[in-house]
């Protein structure tokens with residue numbers, strides 16, 4: 125099945141920068157009308173301007189996805205501008221570079237609030253609206269390859285991503301009878317502001333997650349954006365942008381000891 129995206133609308137959280145911005149731009153190139161949100165207006169306006177200057181349609185909504193009712197506010201704004209959204213991409217998120225035993229309860233709750241609870245609130249509200257409109261749709265969440273394995277100092281982050289992944293797996297089965305597709309997105313290391321934001325939240329200048337990753341496993345935000353839009357056209361359960369990493373996650377399930385041995389040299 126191939127879906128014609130022309131004229132359909134897409135909501136993207138965290139659409140001002142990185143993967144969210146690139147997805148919005150590629151989607152607009154495919155004819156989608158895009159509603160973006162984030163806490164900072166300047167990057168959102170920049171993405172909107174890039175889309176409009178190429179003849180596309182986009183609006184920006186300034187909000188914090190962790191605020192109560194922000195999901196309703198965002199979906200109302202999208203609906204008012206472009207009608208009921210066809211697709212909603214819960215992409216806003218951040219990292220934390222911290223060993224699990226050094227992570228405070230407050231830090232764990234804060235990262236779950238943005239990465240997991242905000243994803244749940246948005247996708248659940250979008251699903252309820254799509255069900256009542258009886259016209260199907262597509263829900264996506266930006267998880268990570270770290271939803272399937274973890275590495276030292278990224279346990280809290282990986283836990284939020286595994287939780288998003290599980291949410292998508294269940295929603296996919298629950299919403300199928302309503303014609304609603306659900307996909308999880310699993311990028312590998314992607315050159316974005318993500319690493320600066322994670323370092324700032326962790327109070328460190330720890331950039332090892334990107335500096336020590338072999339170039340083969342580092343990609344651009346646009347590559348992820350293109351993969352997401354391909355999935356919007358031809359819906360499938362999961363979006364992976366590295367076949368090799370995907371295979372490694374499958375091998376880890378069968379041979380965890382072997383996998384730990386390969387990962388342990390990162391524990392410095």
Ligand SMILES: NC(=O)c1ccc[n+]([C@@H]2O[C@H](COP(=O)([O-])OP(=O)(O)OC[C@H]3O[C@@H](n4cnc5c(N)ncnc54)[C@H](OP(=O)(O)O)[C@@H]3O)[C@@H](O)[C@H]2O)c1
Pocket residue numbers: 137138139140141142143144161162163164165167187188189190215216217218219238266267268269310311312313314315316317318319321345
């Ligand atoms: N970069 C990677 O290597 C990588 C790999 C796998 C998965 N991911 C996932 O990809 C997603 C996008 O990250 P990215 O790499 O594109 O990094 P990014 O450029 O830092 O993008 C994160 C976006 O989320 C927005 N955001 C953060 N907190 C928010 C909040 N409370 N309310 C509203 N918006 C918020 C940020 O905008 P404001 O600051 O203006 O709010 C920003 O636009 C994240 O879920 C991340 O976990 C990234």
